[in-house]
Amino acid sequence: MKIKKLEYYDKEYEWKLELVEFLPNLNLLVGISGAGKTSILKAIRSLQAIATGESLNGVGWDVLFLTDENTEYRWIGEFETQESQIYISGEDEESKEKNRFKIIQENIYVNNDVILDRTENKIIFDNKQTPKLSPVTSIVELLSQEDKILPIRDAFKKIIFSQSDGDLENLFIGPIYRLNKYDQLNIDQLKASNIPIEDKLFIAYQNHPQVFQQIKDSFTNIFTKVEDIKIASWKSIDSTNIPISLANLLRDAAVIQIKERGINQWIIRNISSGMLKSLMFIAELYLSSEGSVILIDEFENSLGVNCLNSITNDILLSNYDRQYIITSHHPYIINNISPEYWKIVTRKGSTITVHNAEDFHISPTRQKAFIELINVLEDFPEGIDNE
DSSP, X not given: OEEEEEEEEETTTTEEEEEEEOOSSEEEEEOSTTSSHHHHHHHHHHHHHHHTTOOOTTEEEEEEEEOTTOOEEEEEEEEOOOSOOOOOTTOOHHHHHHTSOOEEEEEEEEXXXXXXXXXXXXXXXXXXXXXXXXXXXXXXXXXXXXXXXXXXXXXXXXXXXXXXXXXXXXXXXXXGGGGGGGTTOOHHHHHHSOSOHXXXXXXXXXXXXXXXXXXXXXXXXXXXXXXXXXXXXXXXXXXXTSOHHHHHHTTTOEEEEEEETTOOSOBOTTOOHHHHHHHHHHHHHHHSXXXXXXXXXXXXXXXXXXXXXXXXXXXHHOOSOOEEEEEOOOHHHHHHSOGGGEEXXXXXXXXXXXXXXXXXXOOSSHHHHHHHHHHHHTTOOOOOSOO
């Protein structure tokens, strides 16, 4: 999948993203804090949720994208806007359905030819009126098995929101038994699966040693003191120094371990968050399917200078067919990525606008570009602490 253009608005929270055009490989969203960088990623994730059946209050969108078969789709839609609803635990399905939000418009085009025209009163799909369908669910979900709709659903499944923050969720993988069903997947099937990246890493370690070796080699090129990585069952580890409550919780888990050069003991609990986050970024490079759209918010979080350098270069030099949409405030990352990949995010009131560097006549020379970017952003002081 490649997202080409996107417009989005949210009437409930009263903000709008004006038309933004994305590059097919790398897009670095830069701007002051509160300009709307994270909101753009959230909008893309919302489209993924809608494509799998979610009903979102007051949301409207117009997205143009390419599938892996290079077919161009345009998907337009809008949900009604209601006052915020309070959901009560234990509601029956009929009540939940009534508290969801109706779609008041939905259109789908394939290579500029309309295949869906939906209003509140009727649905015309492939030039035929459909029987009555759920008014709160997108056609992408309702008709997901139709040949002309299935590629949309498959495309949005390839959106990955990277959350590799180096916490316990990434350090411990488990329970292992739930991953046994994936043992027979070949590497392409593993990449195409929607399981979490840490689970993919464990399966690669168990069943695809050549790919795991590539991941390990990339990791040890960054962290030169590290000699080896393994992912072992928690049961096989001496856990005498671990609290009983934690040991019981993790008894069916696997744990990532590293071994430093010249030290015989494997390190389990003292792996830095920067190391773990780097490992997950590298795993995504090797274990995400071709055509994935990878969203990374505040790319620099937990990464040291050595990691920033290597991981950024890995993304820039990657031969894999993936689209990255990344946010960052870090001068090193911005300086290390050519201005041709910059998407400068500004906000005026509730409207978010995205510009190319050339729109502000920013020099293509990296030495000048960053200073010119700072000068541009000073003209857009509007921002908030949290996007």
